[in-house]
Amino acid sequence: MTGNKKGQRLLIVSNRLPLKLTRERSGTWRLDRGSGGLVTALAPVLRNRGGVWIGWPGIPQEKAPPNLGELLDRAGRDLGYRIAPVGLSRREQRLFYEGFSNEVIWPLFHELPTLANFDPTYWLAYHQVNRKYAEAIAAESQPDYFVWVHDYQLMLVAQELRALGVNSYVAFFLHIPFPPLDVFLKIPWRLEILNALLQFDLLGVQTARDRRNLLDCFRALMPDVKWHGRGRVVVGQVNDRFVRIGDFPISIDYRSFVRRAGSKEVLAVRDGIRKTLANCKILLGVDRLDYTKGIPHRLQAFREALREYPDLVGKTTLIQVVVPSRTGVPQYRRLRAEIERLVGTINGEFTKPGWVPIHYIFRSLAPDELLGYYRAADVALITPLKDGMNLIAKEYCVTNVDNDGVLILSEFAGAASQLQHGAILVNPFHVQQVASAIHQACTMPITERKRRMKKLRQSIRKQDIFWWVDSFLRSAIAKDLSEFPQLDEYMPLTTRPEPIASIPGA
Numbered sequence: 001m002t003g004n005k006k007g008q009r010l011l012i013v014s015n016r017l018p019l020k021l022t023r024e025r026s027g028t029w030r031l032d033r034g035s036g037g038l039v040t041a042l043a044p045v046l047r048n049r050g051g052v053w054i055g056w057p058g059i060p061q062e063k064a065p066p067n068l069g070e071l072l073d074r075a076g077r078d079l080g081y082r083i084a085p086v087g088l089s090r091r092e093q094r095l096f097y098e099g100f101s102n103e104v105i106w107p108l109f110h111e112l113p114t115l116a117n118f119d120p121t122y123w124l125a126y127h128q129v130n131r132k133y134a135e136a137i138a139a140e141s142q143p144d145y146f147v148w149v150h151d152y153q154l155m156l157v158a159q160e161l162r163a164l165g166v167n168s169y170v171a172f173f174l175h176i177p178f179p180p181l182d183v184f185l186k187i188p189w190r191l192e193i194l195n196a197l198l199q200f201d202l203l204g205v206q207t208a209r210d211r212r213n214l215l216d217c218f219r220a221l222m223p224d225v226k227w228h229g230r231g232r233v234v235v236g237q238v239n240d241r242f243v244r245i246g247d248f249p250i251s252i253d254y255r256s257f258v259r260r261a262g263s264k265e266v267l268a269v270r271d272g273i274r275k276t277l278a279n280c281k282i283l284l285g286v287d288r289l290d291y292t293k294g295i296p297h298r299l300q301a302f303r304e305a306l307r308e309y310p311d312l313v314g315k316t317t318l319i320q321v322v323v324p325s326r327t328g329v330p331q332y333r334r335l336r337a338e339i340e341r342l343v344g345t346i347n348g349e350f351t352k353p354g355w356v357p358i359h360y361i362f363r364s365l366a367p368d369e370l371l372g373y374y375r376a377a378d379v380a381l382i383t384p385l386k387d388g389m390n391l392i393a394k395e396y397c398v399t400n401v402d403n404d405g406v407l408i409l410s411e412f413a414g415a416a417s418q419l420q421h422g423a424i425l426v427n428p429f430h431v432q433q434v435a436s437a438i439h440q441a442c443t444m445p446i447t448e449r450k451r452r453m454k455k456l457r458q459s460i461r462k463q464d465i466f467w468w469v470d471s472f473l474r475s476a477i478a479k480d481l482s483e484f485p486q487l488d489e490y491m492p493l494t495t496r497p498e499p500i501a502s503i504p505g506a
């Protein structure tokens with residue numbers, strides 16, 4: 001775990017850059033920092049170690065401002081690390097991002113194979129764009145860089161890098177689930193994908209189930225690779241190289257959420273919502289518009305709860321926030337129509353003067369506004385059909401500093417493995433069970449709510465986003481399996497993010 005600190009630089013690669021490029025009414029372009037957990041966790045490490053973030057700036061190359069390079073250089077100087085863009089044409093965006101990434105891998109890895117569209121032109125584009133990312137990495141990379149590639153859009157990058165002669169340490173983290181063997185087998189390019197994944201040095205997934213699924217696929221389709229170890233990280237031998245597979249549940253910046261939860265802006269939003277919905281229990285759902293999030297099933301379960309438990313009628317309101325997403329993919333457009341039809345039908349059935357059962361918001365919320373909604377909600381209703389992790393679940397709990405909220409959580413969210421002891425776990429396909437969980441949550445005594453919420457918040461505090469980065473990097477540098485101690489022993493809670501493990505390759 002020692003090493004020459006000089007030169008241990010990080011090169012982060014993700015489909016999107018951690019910046020938002022928008023055009024103002026005046027026609028001038030502006031770049032804002034992205035706000036996700038990944039940026040929060042990796043930005044300090046990148047600043048400390050020095051490094052580069054490579055990704056797509058979020059708009060088609062044809063529409064990019066002519067001074068994009070200059071804008072990104074300036075943003076990089078403010079952030080303390082370099083930003084290197086990968087330009088994608090409108091066509092590449094359509095075939096690689098909307099096509100292969102979001103019409104093939106996304107539905108299949110979420111175990112919805114009937115939604116997949118195995119168009120061979122998508123696969124070609126996926127290959128070409130992964131090569132483009134690899135070329136951008138090769139142009140930036142030094143032999144001693146630790147390259148960390150993120151997510152399902154970029155599964156072929158290590159293979160393309162090796163073909164370009166780059167032999168740096170290359171790690172990969174998959175943010176979405178890895179499917180069971182019988183689902184994975186349906187991909188026409190299954191062998192190509194597994195072969196490409198073996199070119200990484202470390203493969204990280206969210207949960208033990210994802211790790212088992214990935215290993216099952218390797219064992220079934222590539223019996224020559226021998227795997228050793230039984231713990232959270234296992235090692236496979238591929239000719240003369242080793243590849244590690246481990247599960248590392250991603251998390252959030254606990255302390256920052258707690259701090260922000262008490263700000264006057266957040267409290268003002270909370271108070272405004274509570275005043276408008278006085279005397280009502282507030283249920284909250286917040287999701288990207290995505291068929292994996294189970295929004296129609298949830299609306300049906302809420303309708304069932306109103307039908308089955310008349311004591312909820314007039315006294316319970318569901319606020320459902322849907323954030324527009326992937327509007328270029330046909331299924332997402334259809335889903336929006338389905339949700340809006342259901343909201344209309346349910347409101348039509350139950351609304352009476354002074355009470356509307358569902359408040360529907362179709363837009364993204366500003367960060368403080370979102371926290372205000374979390375704080376106003378008595379119950380968070382998080383029922384994806386399948387989800388890599390689901391950070392909303394963690395954000396809701398951590399923001400609930402009064403410990404009086406209730407989390408209803410799908411057993412198919414990655415977050416369920418860490419939050420099972422405090423949440424009410426449900427099967428999102430079982431409408432009556434979810435309805436009964438809604439009733440249970442709305443009538444739960446305060447002592448039980450506090451006991452459950454404290455447990456939830458404690459487990460997220462122990463394994464926050466800095467723990468996640470640290471565990472991942474430490475698993476990369478451990479020399480052999482005996483060096484993988486219990487991951488929760490890695491970093492004392494009081495120290496962060498300074499003692500991040502040194503990075504291999506130095």
Ligand SMILES: O=P(O)(O)OC[C@H]1O[C@H](O[C@H]2O[C@H](CO)[C@@H](O)[C@H](O)[C@H]2O)[C@H](O)[C@@H](O)[C@@H]1O
Pocket residue numbers: 015016151152175176250325326387388389390391
């Ligand atoms: O970039 P988009 O296509 O607009 O989609 C947004 C992101 O969605 C996915 O999130 C996943 O990562 C989360 C953090 O690890 C996890 O909690 C969630 O369950 C996953 O679905 C996607 O993986 C990202 O690449 C997208 O940027």
Ligand SMILES: O=c1ccn([C@@H]2O[C@H](COP(=O)(O)OP(=O)(O)O)[C@@H](O)[C@H]2O)c(=O)[nH]1
Pocket residue numbers: 035036037286287288323363364365366370389390391392393395
């Ligand atoms: O109006 C909104 C709603 C959500 N989020 C953020 O979107 C992320 C959603 O992450 P999650 O893991 O739950 O699901 P994903 O959308 O990545 O599949 C969370 O960090 C939220 O804070 C946001 O920035 N604005």
